[in-house]
Amino acid sequence: MITAGIDVGAKMIKVVIVKDNKIVARSINPTGFEPVETAEKTLGEAIKQAGITRKDVNKIFTTGAGRKAIPFADNNVTEVTADAKGTSYLFPSVRTIVDIGAEEARGISSDASGKVLDFSKNDKCAAGAGAFVESMSRALEVTVPLLIEISHKSTKEAPINATCAVFAESEVVSLIHSKIEKADIAHAVHDAIASRVSSMVRRIPIEKDVALIGGVANNTAIVEAMKKHLGVEIKVPEKPEYVSALGAALLAAA
Amino acid sequence: MTTEFYRWTENSWHSPDIDWHKAQTVTCGIDVGSVSSQAVIMVDDKIYAFCNTRTGSNSPDSAKKALSISLNDTGMKQEDIQYIVGTGYGRVNIPMAGKAITEIACHARGANYMGGPRVKTILDMGGQDLKGIHCDERGKVTQFLMNDKCAAGTGRGMEVMAELLQVPIVDVGKMSLDVKEEPEPVSSTCVIFAKSEAIGLLRSGWTKNQVLAAYCSAMAHRVVGLLERIGIEKEFVITGGIAKNIGVVSRIEKELKIKAMPLSPDPQIAGGLGAALFARDLLLKSRKAA
Amino acid sequence: MGAIEKFQEVLATRHQYAQDWKKKHNGKVIGWLCSYSPVEIMYASGMLPVRILGSHEVQDVTDRYLFPTVCPFSRDALAQGLKGRYNYLDGITMARTCSHVQGTYDNWKNYVPTPFKYYIWQPNHVQSPRAIPLMVREYKGFIAALEKFTGKKITDEALNKAIELYNKNRRLMKQVYEFRKQEVPPITGAECMEMVVASQLMDLAEHNKLLEELLKELPNRKLDRNHGLRLMMIGSEMDDIVFVRMMEELGCTVVIDEHCTGSRYFWDEVKLEKDPLTDIAARYVNRWVCPAVSAEFKPRFDRVLEHAKNWKVQGALVYQQKFCDPHEFDIPHLIKMFKENNIPTLVLEFDVTIPFGQFRTRIEAFLEMLELELV
Amino acid sequence: MTTGTKYKTAPLKCWQKGKELRLEAYRDLATGHEQGKLLVLGCAATPYGMLAGLGDFVFLAGEPYGASVAADPPVSIPAMETYEAKGYARDMCGYMRNFLGTMFQDKYYFTGGPFPKFDFAWSVRHCPAGHPKWHQIVSEYQGIPMNYIDDETMLAIDGDQEARIEYVAGQYLDSIEWMEKITKRKYDDEKGIEAMRNYFINEALWGEINLLNGAIPAPIDIKSMFALMPISMLRRHEKVAIEFLTELRDELKDRIGSNIAAVPNERYRMCMLTPPPWSFLKVFRYLENFGVVFVGTYVYLINSGEVKFLYDEGKVVPATPPEKRPGWKTMKNREDLCRTVARWRAEHPFQSHLDTRKKEYVIMFKHWKANAYLLLINRGCVPMTTSMYDFQRDLNKQGIPTAMFEGNFADCRDIDETGVLDRLETFLEGQGIQKIQEI
C-alpha cells in the first residue's frame, strides 16, 4: 500500500509518501497563492524521489489550513488528528504534542494509538508562532538562523511585554536603544513565544512524554525555552515540519 | 533577496531659493518614527530642506542618516544648525537634539503650519500608531487619543499586506481604487490573521486589487471608529505615511463625508516640521533670555 | 533607615516579612483579596492580614484557570498563589464584590493549599437600609469561623483595639496626604503608594510607628526633583509602583489618588457609634464606594471631585485594569465630569506588565498638553 | 462510518400557536407602552411577575433584546459602533452594547421607530456589577429612576443563609414601596401574588420541557427551543403561557412515545452551558450534517426555567412550584410574596456557586444522555466565562468530552466562523464522527 499525505500549511506545503508503513519520500515548497499547483508540484517531486509513478499512489489525504482546497485528494483530516497520528508513529510514548507552525500553535493530548483526547489552539493573537520569530529577526536585522545562534549565548533576561507581534517589534527596537545585547533580545523573543505557547498548551493536561513538532521545532532556541516553561523534557523528531503530512499519509493507509 | 515591496520611496528636497547664510535662525526637527525617519530644516520660518527615510534598528544612526540626507547638496553642515529638537518613537535617543518633544505635540504643530490656523482635528496614521489629535489655532494640543490594543490599522499592517501581495506599497492605494466590485472588508482585526484572511480571499478567486480594496476599507473603518471617539471637526487633516495612501484616505473621507484639507509640501514630515518649529521657538527664547 | 525606605523594603520582601512575623509572634497570616475584606476583624483574631497582590511579571500559569479576559490584577494575584509564593498563608478570605477577583478566590480555594478559607457575603446593594444588619450577621459567621480556626475568642475588646489601630493608621495616612497639598509636595506619589501598599502588608502597630516618624520628617523634607504638574490618579486596582515612578520622572507629581490600593481603601474610619461589630459593618457598607458594588455614580464622583479640587490637580490620569468592567462603566462618565470641571484627563489601560515605550509617549504628550507654553 | 438509524420526524403541532404567541409578545413590547401599560426595564432573571401588582405592564429584559439585535448583524454593527463612539469599552457585555447602541441611535429594534422611554428600571443583580451598571447608564440617559435587588449566590457556602433571605425579602418589600412612590400607583398584593404564581408554574413547565430532551431520539432540537424561548422569557406571568407550555410538554411526551425525532440522523448528542452565538445559529444546522443533535443548554434551564437537582442521587427532576413544596407557605400577603420570592431566588439563582454548578453540569449531561459538552467562551460575559477552563477540566476529569471555542456571542465581528467550524470539525474527528456522506 502506498499513500501520500499533503500538509497544505499557511506558509509551506509538505508531502510525505508512505509505503507499507515506511516513509519513502518527503518534499516541501512554499505555499504561495496557487496551493493546488504547488501541492501538485510537491507531490510530483516526492513521487519522483520515491521512484514510483502517480498511479502507484493508492490514496492521498490532505491536512493543514488549506486542506479542503486540493481537488485531487481522496479525503482530508484536520491538523490535530494528523499531528497525533504522525507523532505516535515516530514516538509511541508521547502523550502531549505541541505543534508550532508559521501562524498557529496547537497543543494536543493523545493516547498511544494516536487518538486525540483533547486539544487547544491560539485564537486571538498570532503572537506565539513562527511568523513572530520572523518579524523579530527583521527588527533585529539578523537572519533567523543567526537569531537562534546568538540566542543561545544570552546571559541576561530582558522583558518583552507587548503581546502583539507588530508591537513587540518596536519593543525590540527600544531594547536595542537601551543598549541591551542582541543575544539577550534574541533570547527574550524566544522566551516570549515559549511563554505564550505554554500558556495555551497548559489548558490541556500535560503528560509525559512531550513532543514538539512543526517547522518551528527546528528552532533550537524555542525548544530550549519550551523546556524551561513547561518544566519537562521535550522530544523533537527529525524533520519536524513533516509530521502532519506523515500523519495524513498514515491515516490514508488505515 | 527578493524585492522588498514594503519599501516606499525615500525622498528629499531642498529649496533652491533660500540663502541660509543670511538667516536669523537655522533649526532642525528630526522625527525618528518606528518605520520612517524625517529631518526637516527650517531657515527662519520657512522650510528649507527635508528628507524622508526608513528607520533602521537603531535610532542614533537613523537620525544621523536622516540629517545627512537632508543636508545633501545644500552646503549646510550640522554645525550650521543652531538648535535641533527630536521627536517620534526614538526621540530620547537622538544625540544631536537639544530637547525631545513627543510626536503628538509635533504633529499638531506641523499640521498647523502646513494647514494653517483653521486646522482643528489631526489624524496621524503612522507606522505603529493611530492618533486622533485636537488642537487650537496655534497648533497646541487640546486633546488626543491613541490606539493601543492592536497594530491592525497601522502602517506596519499595510506593509505586511503589501509584502504578502507583492505590491509596492506606493501603489497600494491606486490599485485598491481600481476595482468594480470588492469583497466584504477584511474582518479580522489582527494584522497577522488579516494576512491569512487575505490569502483566503486570493485563493477563492478575488484579484489582488480587490483584496487590497477590502483591506483598505477595513483600515479606514477602524480609523473612523477611533476618530469618532474623539470627535471630528470639518477642518481636518491627515498626517503620517498613510496620508499618502489614497486608497485609505479616500475611504476615510467617504465614511466621514468630509474631505481632508491638503497638506504641502508633505504630510509625512508633519512631525519633523513641528519639531523644527519648536526648535526655532526654543532658540529664540534662549536668545531673549541671554 | 527612614520610614519610606522601610516601606520599600517591606514591599520588596513582603513574603519574607510575613514569614518572619509568623515566627516572631508564633502567629498566623491571613491573605485577603478585595479591599472590602474587613481587616479589623482579621487583626482582632490575632492573625496578620496581608493583601494578596501580583508581581507584575509575565507569567503563563493562569490561563489554565482563568479566561484571559479576567482582569490582569486578578490573574496576577492568582499566579502568585499557583506559583507557591503564598504557601505560608494560614488562611484566605474574600468579600463578595467583583466577579473577576471572585474567579481568583474560587480557583485559589481549589488549587492553592491554604488551610483556612472563608468567603464573606458582602451585601452589594450598599444603599439599602437592609445592608448593615446583614453585614453584622455575615461578620458573626466570619468571626465564628475564625475563632474555630485559631481556637481564640474574638472579644469586643480585641475588636475595639483593632478599630483603634486601623483608625489611627487611616488618620496618620490622611495626615501624610495633607502634605501633598503643598505647592512643592515633600513626598512623591510613588512614595505614598509604597506607604499605603505597605500598610496592607505590615503589622499596623509597626506601620503606625513608621508613619509617626514620617510625619516628623515631612515638614523639613526637600526632594531634589522637578515636581512639575499636579496629577490625580483614579481607577481600579493599582500597585504598579515602577510605572508611577517612571511617570513622575517625566515631570509631574501624583498629588492625590482615588483607587483601591490607595485612598479608596483607607479613607473612611470606623465611626464609634454602637457596638464594635455594627460599627465595622457600617464602615464597610458606607465606605468610599467601589463601582463594583455601586450602581450610582454620584456618591463616588462627588468625592473624587472634592479630592481633585482640594489637592488642586491640573490633570487626571484615569486608568483601569484591562477588562475591568465595573470601572469601564464609570470611565466615560468620569471623563465627562472632569471635563465639565476643566480638568483634562488621560485614559490608560493596564495589564500585568506594561509596554513602557507606548505609555511613556502618552504621558509625555499629556504633560506637554497641560503645560501652558511648551517652550 | 455507519449512518446509523434514521428516525421518523414530524413538525411540531403547536408550532403555529407558539409563533403567534411569540409575535404577540413582541407586538406588546412595541406598542404596550402606548396602550397605557407601564414599561419596565429589567434583566432575564428578574421576577417580573411582581410588577403585576402595579397594573398592566410590559417588561423588557435587556438580554433577550440584546440577543435579538445581535442576531441581526446589519442592525447590530452600526448600533455597537454608535455605542463605541460614545467612549464606552468594546470588551463589555455584548447584550448591553447592542441594547445601549440602539438606545443611543433612538432605534427600537422591534419597531424600527424611536427607542421607548422606560417608566423605570428594576432588576436583580444577577451578574455582579453588570446589570445595575447597565441600568445606571440608561437611567442617566433617559432620566428615569432605577432600583435593584442584590440576591445572587445567596446560598454561598460560608455564613448565614437565613440572614440573606431576610435581607433579600426586605429589599423586595422596600422596592414595592419605592415603585408605589415613583409610579404613584397603589400596589395590589393579590395581583402581584397571582402573577408570580403563574411565573413559578411557567418556570417549572419550561424546565420540564427541557428535561424531556433526555429521551433518545430527542423530541425537539435546540434551535426550535430558542425560537420558543421568548414565550417562557417574556410571558412567564401569564395564564396563556401556562396553557401553551402545557400543550408543548404534552406533545413532546407524545413524540417520545412514538419515537419521533427532531433530527433524523441523530448519532451524537451534545449540550451546552451558555447561550449560543446569536449571529451564528447556523452552526447547529452545520453540525446536523455530522448527525449531531443539540439537546439543551444549562443556562436555558437556569434563567427561564426551573428544575430540581437531587445532588446525592445525581438526578434532576421537574420542579414543584414553591408554594407546593414541603415547608413553604401559601402566599397571602405582601410579606409572604417577598419572602417566597427571596427563598425561591436563593434556590434558583442565575449563578449558583462554582462547586454546585459543577455538580449540576454533570447531572444535566447524564440526564440528557449527551456525548459531549460544547463550551463557548464568551468574551463579552465575565461571569459566565471566568471559570470555563476550570469547568472544562472538571468535566474532562469525569470522562466528559468537551469541545470549546471562543468569541463574542452578541458581537458578530468577534466570531471567526471558519475558525469555529474548523475547531468543531477537529473535535468531532477526534471523537470518530465524520460528515454523513450523501444521506
Ligand SMILES: Nc1ncnc2c1ncn2[C@@H]1O[C@H](COP(=O)(O)OP(=O)(O)O)[C@@H](O)[C@H]1O
Ligand atoms: N530551520 C528552521 N529554523 C527555525 N525556524 C524554522 C525552521 N524551519 C522552519 N521554521 C519556521 O517554521 C515555520 C513554518 O512551519 P510549518 O509547520 O511549516 O508552518 P505551516 O504549516 O503553518 O506552514 C516558519 O515560521 C519558519 O520560520
Ligand SMILES: Nc1ncnc2c1ncn2[C@@H]1O[C@H](COP(=O)(O)OP(=O)(O)O)[C@@H](O)[C@H]1O
Ligand atoms: N509613498 C507612500 N505611499 C503609500 N504609503 C506610504 C508611503 N510612504 C509611507 N507609507 C505608509 O506609511 C507608513 C509609515 O508611516 P510614518 O508616519 O512614516 O511612520 P512613523 O512616523 O510611525 O515611523 C508605512 O508603513 C506605509 O504603510
Ligand code: SF4
Ligand atoms: S495585538 Fe497584534 S498579534 Fe494580536 S491581534 Fe492585534 S495585530 Fe494581531
Ligand code: SF4
Ligand atoms: S477595585 Fe473594587 S472590587 Fe476590585 S478589589 Fe478593589 S474594592 Fe474590590
Ligand code: SF4
Ligand atoms: S474591580 Fe476591576 S480591577 Fe478590581 S478585581 Fe474587578 S475587574 Fe479587577
